[in-house]
Amino acid sequence: MNKSEILNVFQDVVKEPLNSYVEQWISGGGKVGGYYCSLIPAEIFTAAGMVPYRIRGPRSEDTALADVYLSSNVCTFVRHTVNIALQGEFDFMSGIVCMNGCDQARRAYEVWKQKTKVPFHAFLSVPRTSEERLLSWYKEELEKLIEAMEKHFSVKIRSQELHEAIKLHNAARANLIRLNDLRKRPSPPISGSEALTVTIAAHVMPLKNFNELAEVLLAALNSDQAPRKYRARFIVSGGELDEPEFLKVMEDQGGLVVYEDTCFGARFYEEQVPEEGDPLTKIAERYFYRVPCARMVNSFPARYANVEQIMTDFHADGLIAQRIKQCIVNAGHLYNFTRRGRSNGMPTLVLDREYLAGGYGQVKTRVQAFIENIESKSKKGAEL
Amino acid sequence: MTVLGKERAKDFEAIYAGVSGLLDRHQGDPDSRAFNAFLFAAKMATEGILSALDDGKPVISYNLGGIPELLLALGENENEIFPFAMEKVVALQSLVGDSNYNMESIDLAEAQGMSSDVCSTDRATIGNLSKKILPESLCSVFVTAPCDSQTVAAESIKEITAKDVFMIDIPHLHGEREINYVAGQLKEEIKFLEEKSGKKLNWDRLKEVCAESNRMIDQALEWLELRKTVPCPQTSKMLSTMYILLQDGSGTKGGTWVASEFAADAKERVLAGKSAAPGGEKIRAIWFGSPTWYNIGFYEWMENELGMVVPVDMFSYVVPEMYVDTSTPETILHDLARKQIFMPMGRHFTGAPEYFVDDLLRAVSDYKADCALFAGHVSCKHAWGIIGLLKEALREADVPLLDFEFDLFDPRITSTETLQEQFRRFAHDVVLPRLNR
Numbered sequence: 001m002n003k004s005e006i007l008n009v010f011q012d013v014v015k016e017p018l019n020s021y022v023e024q025w026i027s028g029g030g031k032v033g034g035y036y037c038s039l040i041p042a043e044i045f046t047a048a049g050m051v052p053y054r055i056r057g058p059r060s061e062d063t064a065l066a067d068v069y070l071s072s073n074v075c076t077f078v079r080h081t082v083n084i085a086l087q088g089e090f091d092f093m094s095g096i097v098c099m100n101g102c103d104q105a106r107r108a109y110e111v112w113k114q115k116t117k118v119p120f121h122a123f124l125s126v127p128r129t130s131e132e133r134l135l136s137w138y139k140e141e142l143e144k145l146i147e148a149m150e151k152h153f154s155v156k157i158r159s160q161e162l163h164e165a166i167k168l169h170n171a172a173r174a175n176l177i178r179l180n181d182l183r184k185r186p187s188p189p190i191s192g193s194e195a196l197t198v199t200i201a202a203h204v205m206p207l208k209n210f211n212e213l214a215e216v217l218l219a220a221l222n223s224d225q226a227p228r229k230y231r232a233r234f235i236v237s238g239g240e241l242d243e244p245e246f247l248k249v250m251e252d253q254g255g256l257v258v259y260e261d262t263c264f265g266a267r268f269y270e271e272q273v274p275e276e277g278d279p280l281t282k283i284a285e286r287y288f289y290r291v292p293c294a295r296m297v298n299s300f301p302a303r304y305a306n307v308e309q310i311m312t313d314f315h316a317d318g319l320i321a322q323r324i325k326q327c328i329v330n331a332g333h334l335y336n337f338t339r340r341g342r343s344n345g346m347p348t349l350v351l352d353r354e355y356l357a358g359g360y361g362q363v364k365t366r367v368q369a370f371i372e373n374i375e376s377k378s379k380k381g382a383e384l
Numbered sequence: 385m386t387v388l389g390k391e392r393a394k395d396f397e398a399i400y401a402g403v404s405g406l407l408d409r410h411q412g413d414p415d416s417r418a419f420n421a422f423l424f425a426a427k428m429a430t431e432g433i434l435s436a437l438d439d440g441k442p443v444i445s446y447n448l449g450g451i452p453e454l455l456l457a458l459g460e461n462e463n464e465i466f467p468f469a470m471e472k473v474v475a476l477q478s479l480v481g482d483s484n485y486n487m488e489s490i491d492l493a494e495a496q497g498m499s500s501d502v503c504s505t506d507r508a509t510i511g512n513l514s515k516k517i518l519p520e521s522l523c524s525v526f527v528t529a530p531c532d533s534q535t536v537a538a539e540s541i542k543e544i545t546a547k548d549v550f551m552i553d554i555p556h557l558h559g560e561r562e563i564n565y566v567a568g569q570l571k572e573e574i575k576f577l578e579e580k581s582g583k584k585l586n587w588d589r590l591k592e593v594c595a596e597s598n599r600m601i602d603q604a605l606e607w608l609e610l611r612k613t614v615p616c617p618q619t620s621k622m623l624s625t626m627y628i629l630l631q632d633g634s635g636t637k638g639g640t641w642v643a644s645e646f647a648a649d650a651k652e653r654v655l656a657g658k659s660a661a662p663g664g665e666k667i668r669a670i671w672f673g674s675p676t677w678y679n680i681g682f683y684e685w686m687e688n689e690l691g692m693v694v695p696v697d698m699f700s701y702v703v704p705e706m707y708v709d710t711s712t713p714e715t716i717l718h719d720l721a722r723k724q725i726f727m728p729m730g731r732h733f734t735g736a737p738e739y740f741v742d743d744l745l746r747a748v749s750d751y752k753a754d755c756a757l758f759a760g761h762v763s764c765k766h767a768w769g770i771i772g773l774l775k776e777a778l779r780e781a782d783v784p785l786l787d788f789e790f791d792l793f794d795p796r797i798t799s800t801e802t803l804q805e806q807f808r809r810f811a812h813d814v815v816l817p818r819l820n821r
Binding site: 068074102104108114128129133134137295328329331333334338350 | 498499503510528535536537540542543544549553555557565733737760762763768771
């Protein structure tokens with residue numbers, strides 16, 4: 001398969017709640033475990049013999065069922081995903097694991113638990129700061145999850161299974177890291193919206209299949225030296241972002257997204273789990289200490305330093321910090337991004353959006369203006 | 385205008401003038417004994433902030449969900465540290481000052497990039513910090529309760545002040561394992577406070593402070609018991625002030641005195657057969673959610689116009705789990721952790737929905753209420769996120785519910801007139817016809 005054929009496969013995988021790979025896995029007797037947040041280690045599902053599936057809301061057009069339980073005061077990401085669940089379209093899952101990622105997602109858990117047919121439910125209480133003093137609590141929460149899964153699914157999740165799972169997930173992460181490294185090139189062989197499509201696919205399909213496809217794709221991309229035209233390179237930062245079309249809108253204006261500092265982006269694949277030592281401890285440490293997200297307090301300086309480093313490594317011209325409206329946790333970091341940007345001069349565009357809203361008229365206008373602003377400052381546009 | 389002989393930030397003058405004026409107006413009013421006690425406490429609190437600003441007294445800040453006991457026990461002598469509940473200024477400004485100052489602070493925070501989705505309490509506090517009118521802290525201690533807004537505000541406050549923050553993580557559930565988890569964090573907090581303040585925790589004083597806190601809980605529980613009387617003896621507007629008292633006055637003699645005045649006033653009125661509703665009590669309602677602090681007079685309108693009284697609300701939901709066993713340092717930390725978890729609002733907004741729903745249903749039963757009011761502050765995503773399950777539970781229990789959207793500090797979201805219309809319809813079209821059946 002060539003590059004565009006593989007990308008088409010990944011696009012098919014991400015466009016529906018139930019993709020053909022998962023369908024095939026289930027028809028072979030396999031189980032699927034859903035989860036909501038980057039702080040829930042997907043390795044545990046794999047070790048239980050399940051396919052981890054990160055919940056998202058592809059193709060959703062309505063939130064009417066979810067609004068009955070959550071009201072319109074809750075963010076559209078949570079409402080769309082709960083709506084799909086209430087429609088029964090996530091009934092292919094054998095279980096779901098949620099956590100206190102934010103006030104809204106933790107309320108979604110109750111609706112899943114009480115109003116859907118998904119039979120297994122578990123909840124992780126994850127500390128809101130990744131300080132060493134709280135790591136043992138997080139690990140205990142993972143142990144409790146394992147115990148509950150072993151009991152419900154009649155499986156054993158021992159060191160051996162966890163080791164195997166770590167290897168499989170590390171291989172997927174390695175592929176995504178290699179893919180992302182290609183985006184450092186002056187002419188990256190893949191656009192931001194395409195790269196995000198690939199990363200999303202890794203969240204919702206069996207990783208064995210994903211790795212096979214990703215390796216072929218990487219071989220094709222490695223040899224792709226075609227020049228790519230763009231007016232400015234961006235890092236996109238934020239929380240939930242699983243809409244490649246949102247990045248495409250930016251790229252259609254002449255931008256090129258070279259890195260996603262988001263939950264469905266780099267937060268998924270940055271940093272491996274060490275394959276030596278007690279596997280659960282290593283999993284807990286990797287997830288707990290990894291570059292933090294907006295829900296973690298005392299995290300912003302480290303996150304900002306990371307963003308500055310990425311700006312350098314990926315030769316980015318600007319930062320687009322975005323969030324879904326009503327998302328409180330990301331509102332805090334966006335405020336901090338704005339303050340830092342004003343004081344240190346990093347070109348920063350802050351965008352609010354709705355999940356699956358389409359259209360993006362305002363986004364187009366604001367991104368165009370942002371690009372013009374960057375060009376006027378850096379004269380980069382003159383090179384085109 | 386000057387306060388204590390010195391020029392002040394206008395914002396504080398508004399609070400000070402407001403509380404002084406209200407005290408003058410209500411002095412000697414037998415119907416205002418409890419409210420006067422609260423006003424007196426508010427005046428003292430304002431003077432405390434002003435002297436902290438003037439005298440350069442070491443200040444340690446804490447947030448809305450927090451409690452002050454550990455801070456009160458730092459150092460050899462009493463009052464070596466001024467524990468400063470940052471959001472108190474916003475609450476006082478709204479209740480006894482000029483809420484236009486809160487509007488200015490909210491607008492300033494938004495102009496600087498803080499989303500209007502974040503709670504107005506936190507936006508106003510961030511605006512106040514930007515105005516540089518709050519005392520400078522050595523450091524801050526925040527808890528992750530009651531909500532995401534409070535939690536993310538901690539990070540932004542740290543960005544603004546560049547002062548270290550100790551974060552107490554409040555877990556999802558509220559059982560013994562979780563209490564021990566928080567107690568462990570309190571031990572770490574003590575180390576943090578000692579390092580930042582250069583003062584050792586005085587365990588003997590902590591024991592006294594906790595004993596004083598217990599006396600306040602005694603008074604609060606007695607007060608709530610008296611408010612179960614039919615008709616409810618005391619105006620509904622007192623309820624939400626209990627939260628300020630718990631947060632700011634716990635462990636202090638002044639706080640205990642105010643709580644005892646609340647109880648004494650209620651007792652006096654029960655004995656005299658007085659009702660909170662001048663025209664007679666027609667409807668008893670449980671108010672769960674945030675109070676209408678932008679217009680505290682709304683409660684009196686309910687009582688006067690609709691005969692609707694609120695015997696208990698979420699902010700006054702004091703429970704025996706808030707007592708502290710002062711026997712040993714271990715029991716103190718364990719029970720302070722439990723108190724922290726069981727603080728009103730935090731107890732209801734964190735964790736599983738049944739913490740909210742069960743307390744509301746229990747209150748309906750214990751206080752012989754006719755209906756429930758879901759006071760949906762727009763930023764309370766955790767509360768709106770259970771509205772469907774709450775409606776189902778109340779339908780099953782045959783309890784009429786009014787749910788309404790507003791902002792507790794910002795009248796621009798829902799005006800008093802709009803709320804009044806919703807309450808009128810609910811009372812006349814839903815509740816009274818049921819009661820008259």
